[in-house]
Amino acid sequence: MEHNETESIPLRAHPLALPTPTPVRWNRSARARRVSLRIDPRAGEVIVTLPLRSGRKAGMSLLTTHAAWVKERLDSLSPNVPLAEGQRIPIGGVPHAIRHDPNARGPAILWSGEIVVAGDVAFLARRTLDFLKAEAKRRITVLVAGHAAALGVRAKRIILKDTRSRWGSCAPDGTLAFSWRLVMAPDWVLDYVVAHEVAHLRELNHSDRFWAQVSRLTPHREAAQDWLRRNGPTLLRVG
Incomplete structure (x- = not known):
């Protein structure tokens, strides 16, 4: 069980000034x-986890000790990209501008390098998000079907999530879960993540047998893993 609280605090105790607040x-x-510290790239927050018997003094001590690291990580985050008119959002790795057209067929479609969103502008962000999720589900479903057929396995169902640390997962019952944000990654990166999770339907582990199944499905393992390490945090800053 976890209890979460968020607040803004200036860490003036360290000579390297952090963003204030x-x-x-x-x-x-x-x-x-033990007390631990990490950065949430999506929210742009510092997360301090405390055991039940530890006080905030221990957390503040860890923050002060690692203030330089915290500053470096926060400064390296990509700017947040809102789902708003004129913003460019990648689909399959290709940037698409969001354009509001109240008279367009909708609620949102891909058209000539744009995400065209219909209806009242007040609903533009929500309709764009709904479109991105639907497009992610469509593309992932096609890839799952192809890779599952190649291995002779079957997924129980496919669900989308908005996770911060895992791009995909496979449950023991055969349910596959994916981050909807993968729709923004290049097609070959999405293909790798889907292949990885489908391979778990045959090998629910990371043994040599599992990686052999992944290699049967996609040649993009190393390149995709490297792309996600370098660019994954940017995807978390959208929306």
Whole structure:
């Protein structure tokens, strides 16, 4: 069980000034054995996790000690990209401008390098997000079907999530879950992530047998893993 609190605090105790105020989310977890620190790239927050018996003093001590690292990580985050008129959002790795057209057929479509969103402008962000999720589901479903057929397996169902650390997962019952944000990655990156999770339908582990199944399905393993390490945080900054 976890209890989360978010507040903004300036860490003036460290000579390297952090962004002021610095958003800090405090997690109190029964599973935590020690105080830990990480950055949430999507929210642009510092996350401090405390065991039940540790106080915030221990968390502040860790923050102060690692203030330079926190500053570096926060400064390296890509700017947040809102789902708004004129913003360019990648689809399959190709930038598409969001354009509002109240009279367009909708609620949103891809057209000549644009995401054309119909209806009232007040609903543009939500309709763009709905479109991105629907497009992700469509593309992922096609890839799952092809890779599953190649291995002679079958997914129980496909669901979309908005995870911060895992692009995909495979449950023991055969349910595959993917981040909808993968629709923004290049097609070959999406292909790798789908192949990875479909391979788990045959090998629910990361053994040599599992990686052999992945290699049967896609040649993009190393390149895709490298792309996600370098560019994945940027995808989390959209919306």
